Amino acid sequence: MNSGLLGYLVVLGVTLGGVGLFTAAMVVRRVLAPRAPSGAKLATYESGVDPSGGDWQQSGFRYVAYAFLYVVFAVDAVYLFPWALVLRTSGLGIASVVEMGIFILVLLVGLAHAARRGVLSWL
């Protein structure tokens, strides 16, 4: 367990190293890259014509239904991992598999219902 926590020290080390790497890259860029900003260069690219419309627009985000499904199944996964981990060693046996099956089946019924209602087709 101790060695496991020590592993995170390497993660910390790599994080610091990564910050250093990014900083170094940006310094190199500062030194090597030319700088000659102009109006046309700083304009937003829209296929070579002036961008139409303002900076802020409200637009349809069409993946809401999928996002809901995603949240549901991701939460499911949270329960799944601990169970998956101890299934072999703890002797939970067949009963736990059936219980997990029922749990997932409920989700699947929900998925089937969503599909039947046409939520999963592109709006």
Add this chain to the structure above:
Amino acid sequence: MSTSARELTVGMGAGGLATSDMVLNIGPQHPATHGVLRLRITLDGERITKCEPIVGYMHRGAEKLFEVRDYRQILVLANRHDWLSAFSSEIGVCLAVERALGMEVPERATWTRTLLSELNRVLNHLMFLGSYPLELGAITPMFYVFREREELQAVMEEIAGGRLHYMFNRIGGLRDDIPAGWLDRAAEAVATVRRRMPEIESFIVGNPILNARTKGVGVITPAMVEQYGISGPIARAAGVDVDLRRDDPYLAYGELFSPGGPGRVITRPEGDSLARLEVLLDQTHVSLDLADACIEKLRSLPQGPVNVKLPKVLKVPEGSGYAATENPLGFNGYYLVSRGEKTPWRLKLRSASFNNMSCLGEVMEGELLADMVAILGSMFFVVGDIDK
């Protein structure tokens, strides 16, 4: 953006959020438009609610330039608007002028013209067979078709000296006779391309992703074909059985498309992007067969002149006439009005891509942005042919 009050309803399914539409320019400088075509698209999410093609970024005033060139010079211009069908476009001008002059073109020249037209068609179709998958994200077919194109380009270059703008036609015939041994090399190139076609097809035919992207996407109906004057492979993919090579024979097509001849008109009933691609693929095979038939015929023809001696100043008698050819992309017509001068008074160019493109607004409506490229690529256009 308007700041007017918006109705806001949150919900799943068909209700959704009331949002303002986003106007997005695709082109003139965009990787999808292979040229300088511009589409002004109004998007609701990724759904296209309106699409407006804006053309003219490449307008070179071809028709006006025709009016100040003599007929020999016009040929140089005429093969430039559609740079993938240069030879076929030259033919149109020649036919218009020759018909106005009542000129008889030697048979040898006619068959050579037919052969080169078909090779040009294969070159054109191969290009689109490669570029269409490329727009859908498959990079490799492009390199395969360019290998095949290279085979044909080599024989075209040998006979004409050019690889893209052949400038091999003259009023009344061709510039030169066929070089010694060229027919054998052309036959070999055609055979090579035919042998390797399955390699290209293996990328395109039956690929589940390609089918999913193109089936039922961008459907063009026969009514739209008539409405917009769509022609060529796009019209035939919509089930409209029209091909000038058979319906209004020019060059040697009358014989090639006669019963029992190698000529076939390929049609598909579906009208979607997949059908357009399949028509192109099948037409390539037909054109290879036609090229073979032309080569055989040319072998049997006796040596003889390939052009007509022209006067120093070529004047077309007063009058008007229309000559249309079945270019690789569709009808390509020249309406020639002459006042008896050495230049035409007016030479109207009817190009295939311009008409074919005009239906985009209707076809795109209601499709997804991702399908935009699937449709655009399957419309097989050359921007120069649109803008002239």
Add this chain to the structure above:
Amino acid sequence: MSVLEIVLRSVAVLVCFMVLPLVLGQAEHKVMAHMQGRLGPMKAGGFHGWAQLIADGVKFAQKEDIVPRAADKPVFRLAPAVSMFSYLLALVAIPFTPSTVAGDLPASLVYVLAVSGIATVATLMAGFGSGNKYAMLGAFRSAAQLVSYEVPLILACASFAMAAGSLSIGGIVHAWHPIWLLWQLPGAIVLLIAATAELQRPPFDMPVADSEVVMGAMTEYTGLRFALFLLSEYAGIVVMSALFAALYLGGWNGPFDGALGFVWMLLKTAAVAFVVLWVRMSWPRLREDQLQRFAWFFLVPLALFQLALTAAGVIYTA
């Protein structure tokens, strides 16, 4: 573990992060070229253009750094760094031999899945920070993609964890047995497809589809910032290939794995990476909604089937 050791391990990870993606990128250049009847880079560095990507890097460094006027500047500037961190941190937990792993984390599988998700955050930052419509559409798409591949990915990984009874990648490799090649096959298929989708590689490269949204979230980037996105993309291929090699192909397991374990792991990773590259050369891309339907109607059921299969196997052998 001394401070020196930690520093050495961190440096080793950074070196891997800098080198492996370049090797992979060069391999892609060459593999792609030869599949398409070309030679690929031949000049840079002399021998078969081996230094092409180094030359590219030098060139990227000399390119002007443009931050568009309409961009949300701090977000725009920071996005490449965030994208870099995801797979850089994931690399820490990839084991090459039983003892060769930079940081031995107790639940490294969950850790790798978690940090690799950061890449999508970076894409969203870049997309929304650019103030560009193509970039925003690309970011939308990559968010949509996330919700479709992440569930199958997690479920497939859960199956491997269940089969081994361990959440550590090293532990899973220890528990690996050749029978897994058959037993875990459906899960492996799901894992490979979902990993390709996470990496936004063809046929799932809709978020960066050049013919539709130009370059997606990266449209407005130039120079080194753009290069960092590319670097992290290829690092992602390395990490995901290594993950697949470890979970399904048994990592360092192989003949003489006492001495050659390292080689086996690298070979297996290279083989998986080759498949990822190969797919790019052969297939067109799907549409975002097609991926979502594919994920929810094929991958998720298949992954659940695999879970049931694994549970049955575990109960049977326990």
